[in-house]
Amino acid sequence: MSDLMGATQAGPLVPPFAGAGNLIYRAAAVPRFVRGAGCFLEGEDGRRYLDAEAANGTVAWGYDSSILQEAARRCFELPALPSFCESSLRLRVLERLERLFSDAIQAPGRVELDLGGAQGMETALRIAFSNNGPGTVVVFEGAFHGRSGVTSMLSSSPRYRELLAAWGLEVVRLPSPDCRTCPHSAASAGCGTGCVKAVSRWGSELSGVGGNGFGRKVSAFVFEAVQNVGGMVVPDPALLRAAVEHARSQGAVVIADEIFTGMHRVGPRWGFQLMGVEPDVVVTSKGLSNGGAALSAVWAREPLADPGNYAPGSHSSTYIGIPHALAVVDTVLDRWEAWKDVESDVAVLEREMRERLAELAERRPSVIDRVDATGGTARIVLSGPHAPRLRQLCTTVHPELGVLVASTGMAPDVINIHPPLVITGAELDGLAEVLDLALGALTAELSATAAAGARGSS
Structure with a gap:
């Protein structure tokens, strides 16, 4: 793992030659990606990441080098x-x-x-x-x-x-x-x-x-x-x-x-x-x-x-x-x-994302208020401004697979999901698995924070 992927208590370790004003260094752990194929990116440490935000909605076709x-x-x-x-x-x-x-x-x-x-x-x-x-x-x-x-x-x-x-x-x-x-x-x-x-x-x-x-x-x-x-x-x-x-x-x-x-x-x-x-x-x-x-x-x-x-x-x-x-x-x-049947295929993707997110909402009602899907986009509306933390957890909580999802400062209670339009059902299952683990970890953190606050006020 790169020595620049660690962090201090003061925040991420930004290389002294790199401008830090963009979004790359908004998190403490910053993977360096070396290759991509399909819906996956690979870090230089070998860890795989399912890109469920499709490079901010850009790579509808996934990471396909044959295009270039x-x-x-x-x-x-x-x-x-x-x-x-x-x-x-x-x-x-x-x-x-x-x-x-x-x-x-x-x-x-x-x-x-x-x-x-x-x-x-x-x-x-x-x-x-x-x-x-x-x-x-x-x-x-x-x-x-x-x-x-x-x-x-x-x-x-x-x-x-x-x-x-x-x-x-x-x-x-x-x-x-x-x-x-x-x-x-x-x-x-x-x-x-x-x-x-x-x-x-x-x-x-x-x-x-x-x-x-x-x-x-x-x-x-x-x-x-x-x-x-x-x-x-x-x-x-x-x-x-x-x-x-x-x-x-x-x-x-x-x-x-x-x-x-x-x-x-x-x-x-x-x-x-x-x-x-x-x-x-x-x-x-x-x-x-x-x-x-x-x-x-x-x-x-x-x-x-x-x-x-x-x-x-x-x-x-x-x-x-x-x-x-x-x-x-x-x-x-x-x-x-x-792609002759693109609209019907995207409609299938919408249905499959909605089904998986609805199951997550049933399993994690304390942290999920609602879920929605529109075409190749979906969102998880959380019970509070927890999206930045959940986004981070999605990259680390699974032992083998990271997942990239989106959150914005304008909607800190919403996780945006918009994977490559070519994502498969099996890959959506992997996305749901990581999201479930991350939501569970978030629930535990929130419970621990609430318990600590209760002890401090007693």
């Missing part, structure tokens, strides 16, 4: 290309991507490329602002759209804006679409009439937010079909439809953030198809390259991104034409096209 091998063959004679130069490979990828969007929305559009999700969101805002003029952006509470200077303003947690933010950007947040945290939620399931009205109030003299007829109006409404970082929250479709319809009636460009939910992560090709809405702009990333390249795609329905509304030079990035990344996407798109 095939991609390398497709760009072998053109390993690099200046960003201001065109190629047949880039045009083929753009055309294939455009069909994925326009087939679902039944409207033609144009595709821009960028490096990652946050950059793609910024490109989407450029398109909206080029058509509507710079203005207010409306999002939901609980949203996460990135950590860049601009997207940190859209994301809900104030932590993202403490060090760098585009303070000139006006952002308005609609009430949370999560009935667990919404102060307006009623005892009945789903969103009530008041909630629907609450997301449709802006644009009036009394709301403080401009709409049609105001010089300073809302330029864009941005939403996620499932709020991953917010705790795997599935908005009520009626609420989201009302928000989209109102935004469009006020002249705002409707932007769907499909960075996480796109390419069948939540069932259909796009998450917005679950909700019965049709956006004007769609941003996607994770499902396009299986983690093999940094690339995002931004689709905008005509004429939002035509040269008359979004002039050449409005956007540029050095690496968006790099043949390697394009070849990876081209290869991954072949895989998606070959």
Whole structure:
């Protein structure tokens, strides 16, 4: 085992040459991974880890090195290309991507490329602002759209804006679409009439937010079909439809953030198809390259991104034409096209995850409040803010197998589970086994803490 995997009482041992600001060093034990295959990663000490978060939802196809091998063959004679130069490979990828969007929305559009999700969101805002003029952006509470200077303003947690933010950007947040945290939620399931009205109030003299007829109006409404970082929250479709319809009636460009939910992560090709809405702009990333390249795609329905509304030079990035990344996407798109029954297979995965998590909830009622599954995603809602500790236990509690699950600071009581979509039933059994052991260990720790507190107060 690496000497850098231990920890002191002060926290993790971060190598003196490594920047510690990212998520790698948020835990005391930091494995170094050396290889991956299927749904598994292997540490340099030989320990295997079942990746039940699929590299944050990226590796839908698991760790498949043949994708990179095939991609390398497709760009072998053109390993690099200046960003201001065109190629047949880039045009083929753009055309294939455009069909994925326009087939679902039944409207033609144009595709821009960028490096990652946050950059793609910024490109989407450029398109909206080029058509509507710079203005207010409306999002939901609980949203996460990135950590860049601009997207940190859209994301809900104030932590993202403490060090760098585009303070000139006006952002308005609609009430949370999560009935667990919404102060307006009623005892009945789903969103009530008041909630629907609450997301449709802006644009009036009394709301403080401009709409049609105001010089300073809302330029864009941005939403996620499932709020991953917010705790795997599935908005009520009626609420989201009302928000989209109102935004469009006020002249705002409707932007769907499909960075996480796109390419069948939540069932259909796009998450917005679950909700019965049709956006004007769609941003996607994770499902396009299986983690093999940094690339995002931004689709905008005509004429939002035509040269008359979004002039050449409005956007540029050095690496968006790099043949390697394009070849990876081209290869991954072949895989998606070959998966003929993907929606029904993801529905089976949803059912199997829900069944196993429901059994865990019955076994561990003291620490599990509820479980949910949507497509290739699931969540365990805990009885308290125990998700960070449970995530750590999942990597160590089993003698042979670690499991990687997700937790976020925005939802410390939720464990997010979104494995590769190719995960098997036997692998789900292994996931459930480790989760059960980790939940048992968590229960014991909480009981010991409560007992110690009782003794101290007596």
